Amino acid sequence: MSQLTDRQKQIVDATLDIIATIGIQNLTIRKLAEKVGVTEGAIYRHYPSKDEILVSVAGYFKSESTVILQQIIDSEGSSVHKIKMFFLGRCRQFKDNHALALVLFSDDIFKGSGRVQAEISATIHSHGRLLVKIITEGQDSGTIRANIVAEHMFMMIMGALRLLVTRWRAADFGFDLLGEGEKLWASIEALVTPS
Template sequence: MLSERQQQIIETSIGLIDRLGIQGFTIKNLSKEIGISEPAIYRHFESKVEILSTILEGFRNKIIEYHREGSDRKLSAREKIETFFEMIFLVFSRNPMLISVIFAEEIFRNEPALTRKVMEIQQINEKMLGEWIGKLDLTDAMKDTRLDMITMIFFGSVRLLARKWKMNDRRFDLKKEGNQLIKTIIKIIAV
């Protein structure tokens, strides 16, 4: 469990990355933004990498919690897919700055620990989505398509919509458009 100060550091870090990009995410900028010294930051986190790892871990835990709760609910595969993505769009709607962190490959490229965390989140999501897709009655055109290709259609589309929403200063309802997007993809792939 994060302390109040650690939570403040995490939230401020996400905001800095969102506004200034990864280049602007420095301990110096972070300490100025919060109004504490750089050594005070290091009392709570060893490094920027640990801060980023904690951000990813929080997102990962939300996903795992959702999957755990979702597996207990008696929903059809279609409903599980729709409610999963509703949750993703809700999280992004409430935390738009998170999009800048989750979809920022340059942050993770040179940090193997962060790359592993991002890959783990991706694998968890792909596994669950693949299981649900496998239970759908796919259209003839999609029956021979590999599940990983279909999951890529979903996640690539979600990523594009989230980035578009953010770059357009959140001028449209992400949850509404996202839900429509997921229903459209399901309509294309399933009978």
């Protein structure tokens, strides 16, 4: 974690790019070196092993994904507004950083390297708990329908976002994710707010 050198940042970016385009099962040091523009041996001057590169990728994911959470905690709006901020904020992040969508929504990328897997799922889990808490607060204050399990509401909202992003990736990023995200959010808000 902490700070990466310029080369390390290049390597992490190249790794994400390769995973996004040809899948983790085709991620090799050779292809990585080729994309960075150095030889295979040079890669090992910056990382001791391939696994350690994936650890770095996971760290990058963690810091990026936490940014929006902090903005929400500091925000003053209603519960619905906070969740909307998260929802559209993620769309904006993915639009600016396609590879991030991949890391956040692929369950099997880090399978095999157990340590990385555990860290990522812990992060996702803690973020989820925060959002469920916000939903519960909204239910208590009457801005969100109260006769539904908050956890289930969270699953529908995040699940829909994930499906949207999955389609966006399948379409080779060929539509406006933020625009479609706003439309989808309008439907979600209509469903979860009291009528």
